[in-house]
Amino acid sequence: MRLILITLLALVIATVVGLGATWMTTTRGTDLGTLTIGAWTARPKTGTSDVDPYSRATITRNGELPIGTGDGIAFTATTDDRKKPLDGRCDIVVSGVTPAARFWTLTLYDRKGHLVANSLQRYGFTSQEIVRGADGAFEIRVAARARAGNWLPTGGIERYALMLRLYDTPVGVATRTQRDAPMPAVATAGCP
Template sequence: MRLLIGLLLAFAVAASVGLGTTLYALQESTPFGSFTVGAWTAWPRTGTADIDPYARALIARSGELPMGAGDGVAFVATKDDNGAALDGRCDVIVSGVTPQARFWTLTLYDPEGKLVGNALNRHGFSSQEIVRKSDGAIEITVAPRARTGNWLPSGGVDRYTLVMRFYDSPIGVASRTGRETPMPSVKVQSCT
């Protein structure tokens, strides 16, 4: 009888620890195989057969469709270059050069993955509609109030996420060019 109780207790502890750590990994959005360039992080294997089981579970839970390896790669920024969380009440400047790609988009999401609402219904920019500097660099201001130039309204939300997707681009796992990728900087200019 003691053996049976000991086995049941060991099974309960193992199940609790295993399920608890899996739930933690799914809630913290920590798939393996990421690489970081400045404030931007990408998981290029999520659209391939080499996807790790935690990323597969995250995708199944969210219902999102990841970009395939042949389509491109998505970079996510939840913090600026100095590690501060992106705050919708601050003016944040996304500036610099972008990696080589046929087409790219920059989109603003809330922490739950929904588009940030604003009066203009402007949720992002694409490479075809952006106004570039004379040297080809971009400069986009994410701010709660209107700004001149490329302005993306943050709606004054507490936290947000920037997602930059590059389509038909050589960036990825197979090319090994991830860490050398020139990504725009993300800097807080001022807070109100």
């Protein structure tokens, strides 16, 4: 009888630990198969059949529709280049160039994955509507108050994420460095 109770207790403990670890990886993510360049992080295998089981569970839990590997790749930034969390009360500058891509979008999301509500109903920019310099570089201000040029309103939320989706791009599983994929810089310009 004692052996049965010990076995049942061990099974209960193993189940709790297994479910807890799965819950943590699906809510907080994992670094399996990630590509990090500056403040930007992507999971190139997410849209393939080689996706790791933790990413697959996260996709299922969140109801996401990942970009297929032949279509493009999605990068996310939740901090600036100095690892300071993106704060909607501060001015954040996204500047530079993007890797070669036929089309790209930059979108602002809250930490739950929803578009950030704002009075202008401006949620992001595309590569076709962005104002660029003569050298092809751009500068986007992400701030609570209106700014001249490319401005993306935060609505003053405390934390948010930026998602840069590159479509029809050579960036993918073989990409490893900033030289392979020149990502835009993300910098905190000022906080009130």
